[in-house]
C-alpha cells in the first residue's frame with residue numbers, strides 16, 4: 001500500500017489530501033459534496049475496544065446493542081450471549097462469535113491481564129496483532145466482519161469498493177503522534193504499557209509467522225515484535241487520532257483506531273460530522289461542501305466555551321485552533337496585543353456572547369423555584385409562524401430567556417424548515433449575533449454556556465418527573481441556544497427536537513398549540529436527522545423512521 005493508492009481512494013470520493021503548513025495535511029473537496037452525503041467511510045484497524053462498563057450491552061463484532069437496557073431504538077433490540085471461557089465479551093450470534101474468535105478473541109480470551117481496564121492497553125495489543133497478521137499474510141478480508149456486512153461497508157456509495165485493511169494500516173503509519181511534545185509522565189506510562197503488551201504477546205499463542213508455519217520461540221518472537229519505542233509511537237498516535245465510537249443517540253460506548261477518518265482536521269464550526277454504522281465510521285457532510293473547501297469535523301463539543309475548547313485541543317491534539325470561530329493567527333495576536341481592538345464579526349462573535357460565569361439570582365446559584373420562574377415566561381411558539389421564512393424579525397428591546405427564545409426560534413426554524421441555502425442561513429445567524437451583542441439583556445445573561453448547562457439538567461429533571469408543560473418551555477429555550485451555537489444539521493439539534501416533540505405531545509394542558517408545535521418539532525427533527533442519520537430504512541436511519549412514525553400519530557390527532 002502506498003500514497004498513490006490512498007490518493008486514488010480519496011479521488012474516487014471527490015477528496016484530495018494536501019499539505020498544510022499549520023496542520024501538516026488537510027482533506028479538501030475536489031468536487032461538490034452534497035449535504036447529507038457520506039463523504040467517506042473508515043474501518044477500524046482492529047476491533048474497537050468497548051468500554052468495560054458497556055461490554056454487556058453490545059455485540060463485540062457487529063456492535064448491535066441490547067436496546068432494552070440502553071433505551072435505544074427498538075429495531076436494535078437483541079439478545080447477547082457471553083463467551084463461556086473469559087466471561088468478558090458478549091456476542092449476538094454464532095456468526096459474530098466465530099468472526100471474533102478467528103480474528104482476535106482466541107488470542108486474548110485467557111490473557112493474564114484480561115481484567116486490566118485501560119483502553120490503551122487493549123487497543124495496543126489488538127493493533128499489534130492486526131498489523132502482524134497483515135504483514136505475515138494470515139489476515140483474510142473475507143473472514144472479517146467488515147466485509148461480512150457489505151451493506152454497512154459501502155453505505156451510500158452503492159457498489160463502490162470499500163477500504164482494504166492494508167490501506168487502513170498504511171494511513172495509520174502516516175498519522176502524527178507528536179511524540180516530541182508529549183509530557184514525560186505520559187511517555188513513561190506509555191513505556192510501561194508497551195513493555196507489558198510485549199511480554200504478554202511473547203507468552204501468548206498468537207501466530208507471529210502465519211498459520212502455516214511453526215510458532216517461533218520466545219527469543220525469535222521478541223525480535224519479530226515492534227520495539228518498545230515503536231509501541232510508544234503507536235500509543236502517541238492513539239492519543240491524538242483515536243475516536244470515541246457512539247451509537248445513533250450519540251452515547252459513546254467504545255474507542256476505535258480509524259485512520260482514514262483521522263485524516264480530517266478539526267474546526268469549531270465543522271462542515272462534516274462523524275457517525276457510525278456499527279463499527280464502520282461515516283464522515284457525513286452537514287452542508288454542501290464546495291470544491292476546494294476543507295472538510296472538517298469537530299474534535300470537541302461545540303457547546304464548550306472557548307478557553308476550555310482551546311485547552312483541550314492544545315493538551316490532547318497539540319495545536320492552536322484557527323477556525324472561523326476562533327479566528328486566524330493574525331486576529332488572535334491582535335486580540336492579545338492591540339489596545340484598540342477591531343470589532344469581531346461572523347462566527348468570531350459567538351464565544352463572547354456565550355461567555356459568563358454566573359446563573360441564578362445575583363449569581364447565588366440556581367434552585368428549582370427560581371428556575372421555574374425564569375422559564376415560566378416562555379411562550380410556546382405558534383406552529384404556523386415557523387412554517388414560512390418571513391422578513392427580518394424585529395428583535396426585542398431586552399433579551400430575557402423568553403424574548404431570546406422567541407427571537408431565535410422565529411428567526412431560524414423557518415429557514416431550516418424551508419431548506420434555505422447555507423449562505424442565507426449563515427447571514428441570518430450573523431445578524432442575530434450582532435443583535436444579541438448590541439441588545440441589553442436581563443441578568444444573568446440568558447444565553448451563556450452556564451445557563452445552558454443548568455437548563456439542560458433542569459429539562460432532564462422535568463422530563464423525569466413528567467412535568468411536561470415546564471419541560472416543553474425549557475426544551476424550546478434549549479433549542480434556541482443549540483441553534484445559536486451548533487451547525488443547523490448537527491444530530492444533537494435533531495435529537496433534541498425529537499425529545500422536545502415528545503414532551504410537547506405529552507403536555508395535554510397546552511392543547512392544540514402544543515400538538516401543532518410537537519408536529520413542527522418532528523418535521524424539524526426529521527429534516528435535521530436525515531442529514532446526519534440518513535434516509536434509508538436501516539442502520540442509523542431507523543431513528544428517522546421512528547420520528548416519522550411518531551409524526552403520523554400526531555397528524556392523526558391534528559386531522560381529527
Ligand SMILES: C[S@@+](CC[C@H](N)C(=O)[O-])C[C@H]1O[C@@H](n2cnc3c(N)ncnc32)[C@H](O)[C@@H]1O
Pocket residue numbers: 022023024025026174175176178240241262263264265266267316317318319320321322323
Ligand atoms: C486526527 S489528526 C488530523 C490529520 C493530520 N492533520 C495529519 O496530517 O495527519 C490530528 C492532528 O492534526 C492537526 N490538526 C487537526 N486539526 C487542526 C487544526 N484545526 N489546526 C491545526 N492543526 C490541526 C494536529 O496536529 C492534530 O494533532
